[in-house]
Amino acid sequence: MKAKRSGSVPLRVLCYLLLIVLAFICIVPFYNIFINATHQSSEITTSYQLLPGNYLAKNYETMLTYxxxxxxxxxxxxxxxxxxxxxxxxxxxxxxxxxxxxxxxxxxxxxxxxxxxxxxxxxxxxxxxxxxxxxxxxxxxxxxxxxxxxxxxxxxxxxxxxxxxxxxxxxxxxxxxxxxxxxxxxxxxxxxxxxxxxxxxxxxxxxxxxxxxxxxxxxxxxxxxxxxxxxxxxxxxYSSNYGVIYLGVAIAVLPIIIFAAIFLKKIVGGLTVGAVKE
Missing domain, CATH: 1.10.3720.10 (MetI-like)
Incomplete structure (x- = not known):
């Protein structure tokens, strides 16, 4: 039993590493959406943004204007x-x-x-x-x-x-x-x-x-x-105002993310329950 457990540890570590990489790949696009919504176009087009900017209020005001x-x-x-x-x-x-x-x-x-x-x-x-x-x-x-x-x-x-x-x-x-x-x-x-x-x-x-x-x-x-x-x-x-576009996308995506986060267990449970027939 000890040999089995020791042999399964590297496999578990590998699985967790793969899951972390997959989670990172899935999260990064959404992170970019929300971060870019706080920047102006010149910042978005010239460099990759990792931290929030100061243009969220300006982008929101521009979006509501039109x-x-x-x-x-x-x-x-x-x-x-x-x-x-x-x-x-x-x-x-x-x-x-x-x-x-x-x-x-x-x-x-x-x-x-x-x-x-x-x-x-x-x-x-x-x-x-x-x-x-x-x-x-x-x-x-x-x-x-x-x-x-x-x-x-x-x-x-x-x-x-x-x-x-x-x-x-x-x-x-x-x-x-x-x-x-x-x-x-x-x-x-x-x-x-x-x-x-x-x-x-x-x-x-x-x-x-x-x-x-x-x-x-x-x-x-x-x-x-x-x-x-x-x-x-x-x-x-606003083809030239990427901050406004990203803000609109963020508003559209946010409810789905919240909805999925709240009911994730029910989604998985509903997909698996009843899968095995007696």
Whole structure:
């Protein structure tokens, strides 16, 4: 046993060193964003900045003079929260139907659902634009929120979790006690699959928050634009003012970093729980 332990020490040290290097590689870009947001363009272009500068207030004042960044921030937050709630709930409900109901073409419909995950979203963009135009929803946040109701990846992930976490006998017992189907889902199934739903909600929120192409095409009014689109406009308007651009990127990145730091354990737990079948 002693020989085994002594032999495993160098391997552990090597693993920790590799993890430290990977963490450093991941952290440095974000560190640069926040540091450069406090400097002026001449400092950013002439040398690599390691310490905070004195131009944060000036960059912030310049950004607010020409850009409604906080309105865009609020728009992105509203859309991301709505997409997260709708996608997580209806994804869980659909996954429950696929996992626990035996109906004709169940497997075929599920394979069709999986096939939609393999198609790039850009392929359906023209058709969706025409549909939104027909429904008179152009330049409306609802055009960005409604598609979240049908999230194939959420359905797939939660369905696999339901197979391992929710026994059929529990559902049958609830039916024998007179529970309706929706009540079974809300009172019994949903609390049991919360880790999977919560994990998918995090990924859905990040995806919706970073969504760029759909708001760029479907939203026209300046007061309705989302944060990624506003930052892209800033990169065009302030192409020579890198400090302002970095500050806008920092504002967009900071909520995601805070969100991930707070719920990191839940993300990992949701991905691993139920991974091993009995």
């Amino acid at each position: 850009t409604s960044v906080w309105r865009a921030f609020a728009n992105s937050l509203f859309i991301a929260l709505c997409c997260t709630v709708l996608s997580a709930y209806f994804g869980a409900l659909t996954a429950y139907g696929f996992a626990k109901y035996r109906f004709r073409f169940n497997r075929a419909l599920f394979w069709v659902l999986l096939a939609t995950m393999m198609l790039p979203a850009q392929l359906s963009l023209i058709g969706y634009f025409q549909l939104v135009d027909t429904l008179k929803l152009l330049d409306n946040h609802l055009a960005l929120i409604f598609p979240s109701i049908a999230n194939a990846s959420a359905v797939f992930f939660i369905r696999q979790f339901i197979y391992t976490a929710v026994p059929d006998s529990l559902i049958e017992s609830a039916r024998l006690d007179g529970c309706g189907e929706l009540r079974i889902f809300h009172r019994i199934v949903f609390p049991m699959i919360t880790p999977a739903v919560f994990t998918q909600a995090i990924f859905i929120f990040v995806t919706s928050w970073n969504n760029f192409i759909n708001p760029l095409i479907l939203i026209f009014s300046p007061e309705k634009l989302t944060l990624p689109v506003v930052i892209q406009q800033m990169s065009g308007s």
